[in-house]
Amino acid sequence: MLLLENISKKFGTAQVLNNINLSVTSGSRTAIVGPSGSGKTTLLRLIAGFEIPDSGRIILHDRPLFTGGSFVPPHHRKIGFVPQEGALFPHLSVAKNIAWGLKGTSKEIEQQVHALMERVALDHSLAKRWPHEVSGGQQQRVALARALAQKPALMLLDEPFSALDAGLRNATRKATAELLTEAGVAAILVTHDQNEALSFATQIAVISQGSFAQTGRPIEVYSNPINQETALFLGDAILLPGQIRDAKAYTALGDIDVPDAPADGCHTVMLRPEQLRIEPCHARQSDAVATIMHIDFSGFFSTLTLLINASVQTITVKVVTRADFKPGILVNVLISGSAVIVN
Numbered sequence: 630m631l632l633l634e635n636i637s638k639k640f641g642t643a644q645v646l647n648n649i650n651l652s653v654t655s656g657s658r659t660a661i662v663g664p665s666g667s668g669k670t671t672l673l674r675l676i677a678g679f680e681i682p683d684s685g686r687i688i689l690h691d692r693p694l695f696t697g698g699s700f701v702p703p704h705h706r707k708i709g710f711v712p713q714e715g716a717l718f719p720h721l722s723v724a725k726n727i728a729w730g731l732k733g734t735s736k737e738i739e740q741q742v743h744a745l746m747e748r749v750a751l752d753h754s755l756a757k758r759w760p761h762e763v764s765g766g767q768q769q770r771v772a773l774a775r776a777l778a779q780k781p782a783l784m785l786l787d788e789p790f791s792a793l794d795a796g797l798r799n800a801t802r803k804a805t806a807e808l809l810t811e812a813g814v815a816a817i818l819v820t821h822d823q824n825e826a827l828s829f830a831t832q833i834a835v836i837s838q839g840s841f842a843q844t845g846r847p848i849e850v851y852s853n854p855i856n857q858e859t860a861l862f863l864g865d866a867i868l869l870p871g872q873i874r875d876a877k878a879y880t881a882l883g884d885i886d887v888p889d890a891p892a893d894g895c896h897t898v899m900l901r902p903e904q905l906r907i908e909p910c911h912a913r914q915s916d917a918v919a920t921i922m923h924i925d926f927s928g929f930f931s932t933l934t935l936l937i938n939a940s941v942q943t944i945t946v947k948v949v950t951r952a953d954f955k956p957g958i959l960v961n962v963l964i965s966g967s968a969v970i971v972n
């Protein structure tokens with residue numbers, strides 16, 4: 630439905646985006662995730678038509694929005710945009726914010742605003758309030774309702790949940806994902822929060838310094854990151870030097886399968902923490918024995934620093950807290966699944 634082909638953009642001499650390619654299918658949810666300053670907002674603004682690419686093509690439903698020769702202005706693109714901050718007009722009521730840009734008699738507009746508020750689960754008693762008189766989560770839903778009012782085929786969301794606290798953020802994200810799917814509106818969400826990206830999206834694109842490092846289904850990119858930067862950006866990772874031979878990595882934690890090893894030799898391999906089981910040492914066979922050096926308790930989880938016996942290698946791994954874990958004790962380390970090479 631939306632196609633970005635070789636999109637590049639400079640501000641002055643700074644190359645902010647470099648050869649971006651992306652394909653978004655109807656009704657799908659894409660998350661673009663990357664650190665601050667990596668070009669995420671710029672990319673959304675190019676798609677919305679608030680900025681002009683230096684080169685490349687933007688196609689929506691087989692209609693060119695931008696090619697070197699043609700440019701469709703923002704209000705003719707049928708694209709909704711919920712910006713990062715300052716999304717609402719402070720001098721207009723909630724209802725007037727949502728009605729902004731709607732056409733029809735005042736009765737028709739009132740009915741449409743009513744339906745839109747219902748769609749984003751906003752109570753009608755809020756209609757006459759000023760933006761500053763409703764909560765952060767409600768403000769985000771007003772912004773979403775205003776963008777939905779334009780009946781967009783595509784919704785762009787620029788870190789819309791970042792100002793909300795954790796519980797509300799999860800609930801609002803889930804509700805937003807559901808209502809966009811229900812309305813058949815494809816969405817591109819930009820965020821620097823990896824959990825948000827992984828849980829919201831059907832497709833994730835990791836952006837680093839203006840280029841996509843990797844694009845794919847969230848579970849694929851999480852399990853098979855292309856390099857260390859992507860691996861660490863998407864979650865905790867255990868990185869180990871390994872000698873690769875015949876699709877096996879020989880590491881301080883034992884021999885681990887590496888099905889996609891490109892070549893033998895020395896490489897860094899990655900495991901996700903959920904692949905490790907740490908248990909107080911007993912007679913059972915394990916992949917490795919380690920000593921707990923340090924425990925950082927944070928409630929449900931604790932972060933263990935382990936010295937792997939018979940090596941000088943330490944690893945840090947987040948585990949579900951156990952009272953019988955104490956500094957100095959020996960533990961068994963059991964590994965499930967395979968590792969990936971991340972150089």
Ligand SMILES: Nc1ncnc2c1ncn2[C@@H]1O[C@H](COP(=O)(O)OP(=O)(O)O)[C@@H](O)[C@H]1O
Nearest residue numbers: 640641645663664665666667668669670671672
């Ligand atoms: N209008 C602009 N003029 C000059 N530089 C800009 C402009 N907009 C963004 N930039 C620069 O482009 C880079 C990427 O910015 P942005 O797209 O906002 O990143 P992100 O949203 O990933 O944090 C930053 O270095 C920023 O300073």
Ligand SMILES: [Mg+2]
Nearest residue numbers: 669670671713
């Ligand atoms: Mg931004």
